[in-house]
Amino acid sequence: MPEKIFTIPINEAFDISDGCPLCRMRRSLEKQNLEAALGAAMMEPDVRVEMNRAGFCASHTETMLRMKNKLALGLILESRLDEVRAYLEQPSGKGRGLFGRKNTAGDAGETLAKQSESCYICKKVASTERRYCSNTAWLWESNAAFREKLKVQPFFCLTHGGMLLLAAKEELKEKDYLSLYSALTALMDHALASVREDVTAFNVSFDHRNAGIPLTEAQRTALERAAEMLK
Numbered sequence: 001m002p003e004k005i006f007t008i009p010i011n012e013a014f015d016i017s018d019g020c021p022l023c024r025m026r027r028s029l030e031k032q033n034l035e036a037a038l039g040a041a042m043m044e045p046d047v048r049v050e051m052n053r054a055g056f057c058a059s060h061t062e063t064m065l066r067m068k069n070k071l072a073l074g075l076i077l078e079s080r081l082d083e084v085r086a087y088l089e090q091p092s093g094k095g096r097g098l099f100g101r102k103n104t105a106g107d108a109g110e111t112l113a114k115q116s117e118s119c120y121i122c123k124k125v126a127s128t129e130r131r132y133c134s135n136t137a138w139l140w141e142s143n144a145a146f147r148e149k150l151k152v153q154p155f156f157c158l159t160h161g162g163m164l165l166l167a168a169k170e171e172l173k174e175k176d177y178l179s180l181y182s183a184l185t186a187l188m189d190h191a192l193a194s195v196r197e198d199v200t201a202f203n204v205s206f207d208h209r210n211a212g213i214p215l216t217e218a219q220r221t222a223l224e225r226a227a228e229m230l231k
Helices: 005-014 021-037 045-054 058-065 070-087 108-115 120-142 144-151 158-171 174-204 222-230
Strands: none
Touching: 005 021, 005 120, 005 144, 021 058, 021 120, 021 158, 045 070, 045 120, 070 108, 120 144, 120 158, 120 174, 144 174, 158 174, 174 222
C-alpha cells in the first residue's frame, strides 16, 4: 500500500519499540505546537485571539518558561493578562433579575473556574491526537505490515489504549475492530502483568530477609514503568 502523508508520523512512531507509540507522537505534537506558539504563529491575529481566550495549562506554561523566546512569551502573557482582567468586570450572577426571578446568569466565578480546564496547546494537541488514533485504526484495517508493527510494541498506556479502541470501535468493520481489540488488550495485559511482577519484587526487596539480594534493572525501574503504563 502506498504510504500517505498522514500515515508517515504514525509509521515512524511504530517503527520504534520503546514505550507507548502514541505517547511518542503526543510528545512530538506538544513540541511542535509549543514552538509554533512562541514562533511566527503568535503574531497572527486569529491565533493570538485564540491564545488569549484559551490560555495555557500549568504544565505547558512551565515548559514555555524554559524555552528560549522570552519576548514572544512576554507578549503572549501581556495580552492574556488583559483578557483575564476583563473577566473580572462581569457583573455578579447573584440577586434577583426581572420580575424578582433568581438571576442564574454566569459571572466571573464560572468564567474563572473554566480557565483551569482550558489550554491552547492541549486543545491543539488533542485535536491532532484524535486523528492519529483514527488513522492508526485505519492502518490496522488496511496494512498487514502495520499490524505486525503494532503487535510488537512494548505497551500502550491506559489513555492511548482506550483512545485507540474507541476510535476503532467507531470507524472499523466489526471483524477488524475485534481483531484489533484482541491484539491490543492481550498486549496491554501482558505488559501490565510483567510490570506488576517487577513492582512486587521491588516492594519485597524492602523486607529485611531480602537484604543484600540485588534487583534487576527491570525491578529497579518498576515504579517509573508502572506509572508510565497507568497514565
